[in-house]
Amino acid sequence: MRYLSRLFQPVITIPKNAVIKNTEITCKSQRLLLECGLIRPTSSGLFTILPIARRALNKLESHIIACIEAAGAQRMSLPSLTSSTLWDKTGRLEEVGPELMKMEDRHQKKFLLSPTHEEAVADLLSDVGPMSYKQLPLLLYQIGNKYRDEHRPKHGLLRAREFSMLDAYGLHTSEDCARTMYSRVSDAYAQLFKRLQLPVHRVSAPPGSMGGSMSHEWQLPAAAGEDELATCPRCRQAALDGDQRCETCGGALQWLQSVEVGHTFILGTRYSLPLGAFYTPGTGGPQPILMSCYGIGITRLLAACLEHLSTDKSLRWPKLIAPYDIIIIGPKEGSYEWQSIGSDEMDRLYDVIAHTQPDADIIIDDRHHLTIGKRLVMADRMGYPTIIVIGKAYLESPARYEVYRSTRPDFESGTQTTPYSTPAALLLTEAELLSHLEGNDEQLIKSSA
Template identity: 40%
Template sequence: MASRSLSLPIRHRWRMSCYFMPRKGDPKYHPKTQRAQNHLVQNGDTAELVSHRLLLDLGFIKPADKAPGMYHYLPMAMRSMDKLMGLIDAVMMKYDCQKVQLPTLTSSHLWEKSERLDSMGKELMKVKDRRDREFVLSPTHEEVITRMIGSGPPLPRKELPVKLYQITPKIRDEMRCKFGLIRSREFIMKDLYTFDLSQENAMETYETMNEAYNEFFQLLNVPFVKVVGKSGNMGGDLSHEYQLPSKIGQDNLLICGACHRGKNAEVSTSLSDPTCDQCKGTHLWQQHKGIEVGHTFYLGRRYSQSLGAMVNPGNGKPIPAEMGCYGLGVSRIFAASLEVLQTCPTKLSWPKLIAPFTLVILAPKKGSKEYAHFQDILEFYDDVNSRLLPNDVMLDDRDNLTIGRKLDEAKTIGFPYIVVFGKTFFNADNPELELYSAETDTTMMLSPEAVKNFLNRANSERCPNLSL
């Protein structure tokens, strides 16, 4: 899947030699300073996360100076994040959702009307402008979007349901930032808000959007579980959480041994009731830890009543809309996916759809006999990067490193596929390339055309249900 950014020229080349990726120990990037910054982070709650350490050491992210829970996303991380957001956009588009962008700074007056200004506690960060007016740095946007709808005429029945979403940075004053991007002060979230005529209609929309979330996580191909959740400060009568099972998870989950559905332990007062709400079986609950990465809420009229979001039934006076809210923690999914897929302490394991680059091509070291054929390597790169994996191929052209050193680093970064131009390529009778697959941890010796055919098949099989 290509980046969400504008299409680049076909001849554009991504070169490792000029790619900003401040790796630990690289003299170009003042390693003493970087080691000191990383040490501060590693002494905290992130020390046990191999995936987070690798993101730091490989130059994907950097901690912001003197700002706990805040991070710089560097180019390689943004490649992955763009792909993740592109996948979300594609799924949302399939389910007729429309994209918007709402202001980050919102009037505290709206939060007073919804009665959440005080109930949200100290996690709600507030600022004042030069006229002493108070604003909230919004961690979520129920008030804002409901009032935006309420400021216009009632929504016509024939236009319902209205489904509006955004993908934007959010801010909350976490009391204890943990696990790097998994629990930070500033994070990226997809939040969707729906408006319906009746409770029955709203429940149909709720089920549809839960289907969309199921499809998204299945496409991402990470282990997940959907559980009944607690609504908390959001309000409403019904909610579900999407959790990635993990030993570092902060949520306690109770999973049915028969149907594998479950609930957050917060919504259950006791383990003594063995009956599953879903399948009605009497299998014992299995206890798991999970990282919450998505949450769906049926809100009812919790916000529309007080903030004036009305719908026109067509045969009477306008009534408050029935609402739903659906969140995905984008930056948390990015980090948590790496953590739950982590199988080796020395390399990252990516969901294939969001790997920063699908393929890296390793060129020989300068001065070697193979380097004399560098033009052939560029021609191979240009063909694959323009035709088979558009703008999704990295060329490791650093001419001061051996193939072995480049190969070790490429495996650590976790590129799904690695092509090595070694000595066998320059066999005039039977030129072959080394093709390494991270998924199977195997290397194949194939002709250049066979490598292209393999990559073409692999690309076409990645996400057949969506146009990405």
């Protein structure tokens, strides 16, 4: 989509303390996503993902896929509906109980809209019959929507009743083998969060209703988070529960609100045994397959990033998943600049940048009836990483663009939730702009300072 005016982006202003479709507005990602026309609630805890947010999710998914496939995972798709019988056999039908979305088909056969697929995967392995030990280990994954009938859906996409997840399942013949894969997938997670420049902490967690021998939560600090994370500013250790002092270095711990964006488990035979998922070892009879599982809440991660990075007034994205990388804003229709520059200049610049930066997603704000100032405010609110204004400076000699870039100078400080800052405009000629977009910008920033 080349022109902003063509985007489906129903922008609204939410009055203070408003309740929309039975949902209170309780955190900034929820408010900003709604106000900026990126999501729309359909009822409590259910959301339509609108095109701009969908673009960000697509990018986020592509990075998740790259990381998990680098760890050797193979993608598949299980049905969203799982027979309740399977959940009955593992005891989770009763355990998870009211959080399950249940339904019946016309033959009164009972199903649930799955919140997770351990049962379905174990049933699949049981169905294909005992695999040879030579075929294991395996790592299977899917990306799809999951369902949880939250008692109180809250904070928009952070605690919704339908949400998108990566769920991966490791299949093993031994605990050692499970641990090897567990650490490989953990490395893939760490790689993903590093690419996204998010200070996500891996912390030990109780396995809870999932069962198993090892479990970690992956936590991103954010004010709206419902978990509490103890972090050590000195050695960066983090834990979900802790004393006043860091176990590793003795430093004083800091407590932060945080959001669980991922969870990893070694499950053992908790699901394979009751559902009959066996393999054949080199000698002796069939043995239950050991399972591990790995989840990332994709819609939740998106909201958590925004919660972590945004200010109260403006969205800020991890650079890699910003819906558009660059927005071009031209002069207001009828202004002196408009008469001298004309509207073709926006399209020409678009083509030049698209040619030199084929991977960049660029959009032209063609709402020329609005002033540059007004569109600049809106662009800042949307969090476009690069804003290019064709205005007064373009009429000078040499012609120059006003360029605004979101930067995150203090990401490395780790635990702090630091919003981006948008520095004052750089004034750049076309050649300087193109070089700047290619990342050869350090000298420019120095010379303009």
